[in-house]
Amino acid sequence: MYICLEGIDGSGKSTQIELLVKWLDDCGIDVLMVFEPTGSPAGKLIRELLQNPNATKNNFQNTLALLFAADRIILMDKIEAAEKEGRVVISDRCFYSSMAYQNDGDWIGTINKFAKRPDLVLLLDIDPETAISRCEGKDSFEDVDFLIKIRERYLEIADKQDFAVLNARNGLNKIHDDIKRVVARKLGMCI
Numbered sequence: 440m441y442i443c444l445e446g447i448d449g450s451g452k453s454t455q456i457e458l459l460v461k462w463l464d465d466c467g468i469d470v471l472m473v474f475e476p477t478g479s480p481a482g483k484l485i486r487e488l489l490q491n492p493n494a495t496k497n498n499f500q501n502t503l504a505l506l507f508a509a510d511r512i513i514l515m516d517k518i519e520a521a522e523k524e525g526r527v528v529i530s531d532r533c534f535y536s537s538m539a540y541q542n543d544g545d546w547i548g549t550i551n552k553f554a555k556r557p558d559l560v561l562l563l564d565i566d567p568e569t570a571i572s573r574c575e576g577k578d579s580f581e582d583v584d585f586l587i588k589i590r591e592r593y594l595e596i597a598d599k600q601d602f603a604v605l606n607a608r609n610g611l612n613k614i615h616d617d618i619k620r621v622v623a624r625k626l627g628m629c630i
């Protein structure tokens with residue numbers, strides 16, 4: 440089972456993933472936590488490029504799209520191996536981040552031909568103003584106007600792909616409970 444949390448920068452994904460992984464672990468479920476961009480050489484290059492002030496421009500975004508796809512292909516082996524062992528994979532971002540951020544549906548689909556689509560996607564939805572106030576201003580994507588567009592795209596994709604959309608403005612515990620409920624239903628757990 441491959442489960443992914445998505446959301447704009449500052450939506451609180453990383454905190455919620457930590458809580459989710461700990462909860463699943465406490466329930467005795469064998470979990471593998473992964474994230475994108477990964478720690479691979481491609482992932483490291485991506486993190487460096489994200490600091491560039493031109494990172495939101497078209498050609499830069501196309502370069503990033505290719506790097507994200509390359510980074511993701513490497514990750515697929517790890518995910519497939521974990522799934523074969525019956526482990527639950529929880530991922531901080533996946534293919535749908537490229538669909539939302541790099542935004543050229545057909546091309547993104549093509550270059551991500553080898554990327555597995557998750558069995559379940561939870562979208563932590565939040566207004567970009569609140570999200571930005573939670574960011575540390577680390578990279579060029581942490582800009583309100585840019586994130587307004589990304590949020591719209593996420594919501595469009597969520598509608599088409601049947602994501603579980605959760606209100607990420609709620610308190611930490613409420614969001615955690617919402618996430619637990621959706622994940623438990625998917626895994627057939629009683630909570």
Ligand code: TYD
Binds near residue numbers: 453476536
């Ligand atoms: P993020 O999850 O915010 O990492 P961290 O919390 O460690 O900074 O991801 C880094 C950035 O990469 C984020 O702004 C979203 C962007 N991104 C894309 O634009 N496309 C993608 O395919 C992925 C996976 C991430």
